[in-house]
């Protein structure tokens with residue numbers, strides 16, 4: 460005998476500047492909607508329980524692990540993923556800095572780390588962060604390859620570049 464199927468619920472939100480509507484079960488996680496319904500595969504699943512930061516996205520200016528948020532909770536919100544900050548043809552200065560200092564090893568954690576860096580530099584607007592402020596912003600992101608030292612270098616480099624672009628040197 461099969462169980463009772465939960466209803467599909469329509470949910471509208473804005474992702475990377477585009478309004479989308481999905482129909483999801485009430486228990487569907489945001490990470491699954493982003494990856495499997497919307498094709499935003501920069502959002503990675505590591506732990507699936509809010510501990511590794513591989514899945515973090517920016518929801519209404521807050522850094523949120525998308526494995527801990529239900530899609531129905533995203534109704535009416537603005538979501539930003541790595542796909543929304545730059546592209547292969549037009550890299551965001553943070554992405555470029557991570558390449559320039561060769562911060563990625565296996566690369567699995569990198570989308571989440573870049574989103575945390577973006578939150579610090581672009582959302583909080585801290586374009587001259589101290590090492591401690593960078594460590595603090597990235598403290599929710601685990602890197603099993605141990606690239607932490609290069610993350611700090613990359614964020615410093617990106618901050619310098621952004622200051623130049625925004626005329627705040």
Ligand code: FES
Nearest residue numbers: 505506507512526
């Ligand atoms: S997969 Fe979401 S925090 Fe690890």
Ligand code: FES
Nearest residue numbers: 564568602603604
């Ligand atoms: S670069 Fe491999 S987990 Fe971070």
